Amino acid sequence: MKVSRAQRSLLASVFSAFLAAALTTPGAAHAADARKPAPKSAAYRAAAALPVRSPAPHTGYSRAQFGVGWTDTDRNSCGTRDDILRRDLRGITLSGVCRVNSGTLTDPYTGDTVFFVRGGASEVDIDHVVALSNAWASGAGRWPFAKRVALANDRVNLLAVGSSVNRQKGDADASQWLPPSRSYWCAYVARQVEVKRKYRLSVTTAERRTMLQVLSRCPKQKLPTPGPLPTLATGFATPVSSGSSAASGSSSTAHGSPSAGGLDPRFRSCKAALAAGYGPYVSGKDAEYSWYRDGDSDGVACER
Numbered sequence: 001m002k003v004s005r006a007q008r009s010l011l012a013s014v015f016s017a018f019l020a021a022a023l024t025t026p027g028a029a030h031a032a033d034a035r036k037p038a039p040k041s042a043a044y045r046a047a048a049a050l051p052v053r054s055p056a057p058h059t060g061y062s063r064a065q066f067g068v069g070w071t072d073t074d075r076n077s078c079g080t081r082d083d084i085l086r087r088d089l090r091g092i093t094l095s096g097v098c099r100v101n102s103g104t105l106t107d108p109y110t111g112d113t114v115f116f117v118r119g120g121a122s123e124v125d126i127d128h129v130v131a132l133s134n135a136w137a138s139g140a141g142r143w144p145f146a147k148r149v150a151l152a153n154d155r156v157n158l159l160a161v162g163s164s165v166n167r168q169k170g171d172a173d174a175s176q177w178l179p180p181s182r183s184y185w186c187a188y189v190a191r192q193v194e195v196k197r198k199y200r201l202s203v204t205t206a207e208r209r210t211m212l213q214v215l216s217r218c219p220k221q222k223l224p225t226p227g228p229l230p231t232l233a234t235g236f237a238t239p240v241s242s243g244s245s246a247a248s249g250s251s252s253t254a255h256g257s258p259s260a261g262g263l264d265p266r267f268r269s270c271k272a273a274l275a276a277g278y279g280p281y282v283s284g285k286d287a288e289y290s291w292y293r294d295g296d297s298d299g300v301a302c303e304r
Contacts, residue, residue, distance in 0.1 A: 043190035043223050044215040046197050053202040055137035062264060062278075066132050066140075067149035069280035070304050073233040079304055080153040084126050088160035089116060107162040108187070109169075109179035114162045122283050122299020125163040128152065129188070130195045131171035138201040147199070149233040156227045157195045163299065167285050175206035178214070186218035194223040199231055264288050270302035279303065 040048075063069070070080040078086075078098035086092060089103030105114040105124055116124040132140075132152060140148055151157060169177050174192055178185050189211050196203060203211065215221055267273040270292045279302030281289040292301040 039219045041215060041219050041221040043186070043193055043218075043221040044212065046223055047189070047193045047203075047208065047211040047215055050193065050196055050208060050211075051200075051202045052205055052208055053138075055204060056139070056141055058133060058137060060141060061133055061136045063132065064264070064278045065136070065145070065148055066152035067145070067233075067236060068274055068278075068304050069152075069302075070126075071149060071153050071233070071236075073150060073153040074229055080155075080158070081126050081300075081303065084155065084158050084160050085116070085124070087155070089124075105160055105162070107165065108159060108184050109161050109165045109181060111181045111183070112162060119297045122163050124160055125166040125282065125285075127159050127161045127166045127169070129157050129159055129191050130201065131169075131173075133171040134173050135199070135201055138196070138203070140199075140201065144232070146232045146234070146236040149236045150229065150231050151195075151199055153233070154195070154198075154227065154229050154231075156191065156198065156224055159191075163282075173204065173207045174214070175204065175210040178210075185214050186221045187224075189214045190221050191224050194226060197223070198226045266291055273302050274304065 070082075072079055074080075074083070076083070082098045082100050085100040085103065086094075086098075089100065089105050092103035093101045095101055100116070100118065102115075102117045105116060106112075107114050109127075114123050128135075130138075130151075132148075135148075135151055140151065165180065174189055179188050193211060193215075195201070264273070264278045266288070267278070270279065273279050273292070279288075281292065281301045283289045283294070283299040283301075289301050294301040
């Protein structure tokens, strides 16, 4: 569902009021007058240093602008999705080295225990902590394709979470959404700050204010390790577009037909969609999911 700018502004205002109430305790303001300012954490200082700009238009944005889903940018012969499942789940079972068949997740966003079984109901998503559409509006729309691919597959920007809460979040920034588990607010915001710092993305005034409000309550909060992956993915010089004959490897009949409502083109098969740089599609999140066969019934169609 697309959200208008006016709706986003209203959502941000409502959430800001909620956040202010959540971060205020009785007598806190009076007590603050009697003590020295709390020390600022590394995460707080990094948030304060982020560039503040108005969001750019979403013109031209699509998931395909960040490459085929879960590309093996670290060249370990495993897709990024399975890399994150192996990192974040416990008690996992594998097929071969990469493919995660099952495991247990302690959802950082809710604290709930979530069981993952490949081929069963889709209970676990891989969340882009800084949503790709948010990144596009924060500077990624001007990037080379290789940098967008790097961001979409960078482990510092990825978390395994419960599918339900991930779909509630959507593409919201910190001023519009924080995890239901307040104990995770500091770590969540610090991770967003690190992603935006590493990739030199901007924040809005409201986003920065929320980040600083949250991080002011956790004076020892560190930034997560940025990880070894560079901000340019090797071997991705230009985006794959549906108008490229090289992408399809055949005549124009392999390309999708235009779709209304801002959806991706509709292709004859997942193979054709992937060849053109589209997908993956998540059940309950992407309308395009219903167009294709989910071969392993894991709630994700057209995965690499």
